[in-house]
Amino acid sequence: MAHHMISHLLAGKVPVGAEVTVKGWVRTRRDSKAGLSFVQVHDGTCFDPIQVVAPGSLPNYDGEIIRLTAGCSVVCTGTLVESMGKGQAVEIQAAAIEVLGWVDDPETYPMQPKRHSMEYLREVAHLRPRTNTIGAVTRVRNCLAQATHRFFHERGFFWIHTPIITASDCEGAGEMFRVSTLDLANLPRTADGKVDYSQDFFGKESFLTVSGQLNVEAYCCALSRVYTFGPTFRAENSNTSRHLSEFWMIEPEIAFADLSADADLAEEFLRTIFKAVLDERGDDMAFFAQHVQKDALTRLESFVQSSFERMDYGDAVKALEKSGKAFEYPVKWGMDLQSEHERYLCEELCKRPVVVMNYPKDIKAFYMRLNDDGRTVAAMDVLAPGIGEIIGGSQREERLDVLDARIDAMGLPKAGYWWYRDLRRYGTVPHAGFGLGFERAVNYVTGIANIRDVIPFPRAPKSAEF
RNA sequence: UCCUCGGUAGCUCAAUGGUAGAGCAUGCGGCUGUUAACCGCAGGGUUGUAGGUUCGAGUCCUACCCGAGGAGCCA
Numbered sequence: 001m002a003h004h005m006i007s008h009l010l011a012g013k014v015p016v017g018a019e020v021t022v023k024g025w026v027r028t029r030r031d032s033k034a035g036l037s038f039v040q041v042h043d044g045t046c047f048d049p050i051q052v053v054a055p056g057s058l059p060n061y062d063g064e065i066i067r068l069t070a071g072c073s074v075v076c077t078g079t080l081v082e083s084m085g086k087g088q089a090v091e092i093q094a095a096a097i098e099v100l101g102w103v104d105d106p107e108t109y110p111m112q113p114k115r116h117s118m119e120y121l122r123e124v125a126h127l128r129p130r131t132n133t134i135g136a137v138t139r140v141r142n143c144l145a146q147a148t149h150r151f152f153h154e155r156g157f158f159w160i161h162t163p164i165i166t167a168s169d170c171e172g173a174g175e176m177f178r179v180s181t182l183d184l185a186n187l188p189r190t191a192d193g194k195v196d197y198s199q200d201f202f203g204k205e206s207f208l209t210v211s212g213q214l215n216v217e218a219y220c221c222a223l224s225r226v227y228t229f230g231p232t233f234r235a236e237n238s239n240t241s242r243h244l245s246e247f248w249m250i251e252p253e254i255a256f257a258d259l260s261a262d263a264d265l266a267e268e269f270l271r272t273i274f275k276a277v278l279d280e281r282g283d284d285m286a287f288f289a290q291h292v293q294k295d296a297l298t299r300l301e302s303f304v305q306s307s308f309e310r311m312d313y314g315d316a317v318k319a320l321e322k323s324g325k326a327f328e329y330p331v332k333w334g335m336d337l338q339s340e341h342e343r344y345l346c347e348e349l350c351k352r353p354v355v356v357m358n359y360p361k362d363i364k365a366f367y368m369r370l371n372d373d374g375r376t377v378a379a380m381d382v383l384a385p386g387i388g389e390i391i392g393g394s395q396r397e398e399r400l401d402v403l404d405a406r407i408d409a410m411g412l413p414k415a416g417y418w419w420y421r422d423l424r425r426y427g428t429v430p431h432a433g434f435g436l437g438f439e440r441a442v443n444y445v446t447g448i449a450n451i452r453d454v455i456p457f458p459r460a461p462k463s464a465e466f
Numbered sequence: 467u468c469c470u471c472g473g474u475a476g477c478u479c480a481a482u483g484g485u486a487g488a489g490c491a492u493g494c495g496g497c498u499g500u501u502a503a504c505c506g507c508a509g510g511g512u513u514g515u516a517g518g519u520u521c522g523a524g525u526c527c528u529a530c531c532c533g534a535g536g537a538g539c540c541a
């Protein structure tokens with residue numbers, strides 16, 4: 001049976017007086033002994049539920065309607081009318097309400113029409129999308145994802161589906177999850193007693209990817225403007241509000257480009273996808289501003305209008321030294337910036353996102369391009385107030401001899417990088433890219449504090465129930 | 467992994483070492499074109515787990531489990 005999306009009805013896309021059907025779940029029910037009930041029904045298509053007025057003359061009124069509780073699924077058919085009450089422009093005068101699914105034992109139904117803590121909702125991750133908060137997060141997350149593909153598509157980028165499984169242990173971005181079909185209780189051994197991975201599924205050790213970057217560089221050096229957008233895995237035992245074991249990452253890579261062009265892209269990208277949220281999800285953003293973070297909306301509005309502060313790493317260090325702040329970790333050139341330093345830069349000094357560029361080479365990855373000063377690399381971090389590092393990027397080292405020297409200096413296995421080095425042997429070009437932690441962007445936009453609340457089913461150490 | 471704080475009814479939280487309570491939710495009744503309605507009544511508990519101290523432990527001690535905030539690692 002055809003039915004209407006509640007978002008269409010509330011947006012005025014269906015004329016008053018029309019016969020309509022909605023299908024959804026009950027939020028609340030209020031009874032009037034005058035002989036009618038008000039049922040708030042949501043279907044997830046927009047923030048607001050629609051009010052369905054159930055007259056006592058419905059054949060199942062006494063038997064079913066007045067027994068509806070939060071969570072029941074219903075099909076409501078009736079006439080779209082202007083509301084006689086305050087609080088909504090239109091409502092449905094029901095001619096029939098069919099109950100598809102009851103809530104057995106309503107007393108223990110985990111989702112109640114009240115405020116729940118985010119920690120509690122995490123324990124009922126299969127039901128939390130029915131809440132105002134997680135519903136709004138889900139729509140904003142989708143909006144950001146769609147805007148991401150639209151942004152790149154409109155600029156001639158190609159979406160590259162880089163592999164999830166990698167047999168290369170050279171990605172170098174942290175602990176990896178092993179992928180294996182070997183019998184853990186009976187591992188095959190080589191003569192010298194080590195695990196014999198030649199008998200494993202891929203004939204060698206394999207893992208879940210920690211980054212699509214190395215693979216996407218190959219396509220960048222052929223299709224010029226490319227990006228990845230997919231899941232990424234880190235087996236680090238990190239227990240924070242900013243880390244997940246499985247998260248989604250967006251990694252554009254542009255050929256014939258330097259670090260400055262990379263920073264330009266990062267800035268334009270964030271502004272564009274954030275503006276899409278303002279344009280398309282005003283209802284959800286209003287909720288976040290009201291119940292989650294007061295300045296969520298105004299901060300986003302100013303974000304899309306203002307430019308990022310850009311700062312050389314050396315200047316950032318000087319600014320921190322001059323700040324007069326008593327940091328737990330003193331600042332010194334050559335050190336990586338601590339969370340407290342990053343927070344000072346974007347939250348206090350600049351009060352907006354900051355791009356810190358040209359870090360000391362010794363604290364950055366081997367593939368980042370060595371600057372002419374010989375002691376820094378063309379790397380950048382984009383720091384967002386309240387989140388910290390939201391983007392990390394760099395211009396890549398395109399000179400084979402310099403790349404080899406860096407691989408050797410860092411004691412990495414050069415042979416494993418054979419195909420990555422080939423990209424520098426055959427028609428090498430300057431290129432650059434960055435990685436955006438998608439969930440961190442959702443955190444920033446919504447004002448939701450914990451990263452585990454902006455992904456449907458979060459995976460973290462000791463946590464993979466759903 | 468380290469530091470700090472926490473775990474009591476379906477949910478949010480009280481309870482000086484001395485009879486475990488409230489609000490919301492649920493059920494029943496009342497009232498009302500209602501807006502997380504309101505009023506009354508009722509049911510609802512192995513106080514995270516396992517030990518220990520004590521005449522007596524939600525409360526004190528030990529270990530473990532889980533959660534939160536911060537740190538490190540990073541996106």
